[in-house]
Amino acid sequence: MIICDGDMKIRAVDARYPGSSHDSFVWNISRARNYFVQMYESGDRTSKLLGDCGYGIEPFLLTPYRDPHYNSQEYKFNLAHTSGRNIVERTIGVFKGRFRCLLSTLHYRPEKVVKIVNVCAALHNICRNYKIEHNEDDQPAPSNDIEGNIESPQNTTLQSEGRRIRDEIANTL
Template identity: 45%
Template structure:
């Protein structure tokens, strides 16, 4: 065996030993450091949750994070590294070098995917639900009226885009061209509905960026429910949206043209001030979980990106219920004027919507 081969073998052995030492170092670091021993302020800044909320989340997810390996990553670290990623939009390198989450890049990536999926599957039904009981509807309507003076509002609706990397051209289930939105980047168009307290009561992250807000609404389960309720006699409950949506008896949108000082103009002003709830909800959501921001591209497949979006929405609601204040500023991303879609005359819904909106103005303004 010549000298060059001996030198190469020696180098390879040294590199292998170095990798083993690094694994041992990371394992020792994660086993000896306790993130919960840091200050409350540092913990909240790092994980975007308080210690109490993080412990609650860990306790709820731990039964689903069983592992048979004795050297497996503890469940609490899997949850914390996911919170770190969601909160900062920092990918594997950034989180992997954190002094409180000293894990390898592959472990971090797997942890994010697994934890977000578990949150979506096990916690989302509990934390994100559209009101269907009379009691819950009354509470939400009363809250909107107390804050804004708008009667009968069940929620505010809007779409928001979350940028993702282009799916591979070989992905037949997710053709990359359908994810290009009208601004020219790949995204998922997320339908959000919120109540007056900025709590998310509906979230749909199934559709690519090329699908319009109004189209997502027309295919949604919430619309089917609202329509069924209207047909069963509930004519006093409605959502409010911008002019990108079509007018329906259960979905109020602003008038396209109004005379200043007219009842229609006053209606538009009232609707706009009330609809600010969804703008603020989206701003708080992306301000707390910055992985969803426009310049923080999600480097995941559309399916995994959807789990990340759902998990962020669930955690947002947990934080809202706990009155956990966001330390950073609320993020209001640049938003183009809504693109008005051609009206769809389905069973005279447009005419019924105009009548419902006119009756509301006559009775309340």
């Protein structure tokens, strides 16, 4: 799991679980989610993340609508959402292109893999900070979003509030 900002800097990474682990599983037990829940519960209503349909919706984690009607407000929201999420796909592409060892399985103990990914993320951020360019011709193609929307069973109040916020945003488009 990677969280990045608009400058393609990696703000959080969690490589403790294999790629076969579902996105929602990794998110639900992550420190990043705990941080956002605490911020939300202490009154922060402005921090938002954009997640793909592999995540459950929450007030601070907005996901796309499932199967919206063409040209509806929900459809327009999904277009804007996809456009906004494009940065994470580009970041992952640059990250893996810059550190090509991440393109395939790292044959080390899981604890060492976590350290390798964390160091690569730190070096990536240093490169971004000092504007060290990456040759984009070498980056892998982004993956397709084909997973269904998974609702987190942990807190239906957060899900309801997330849906309300998403609807409110969609209605302004």
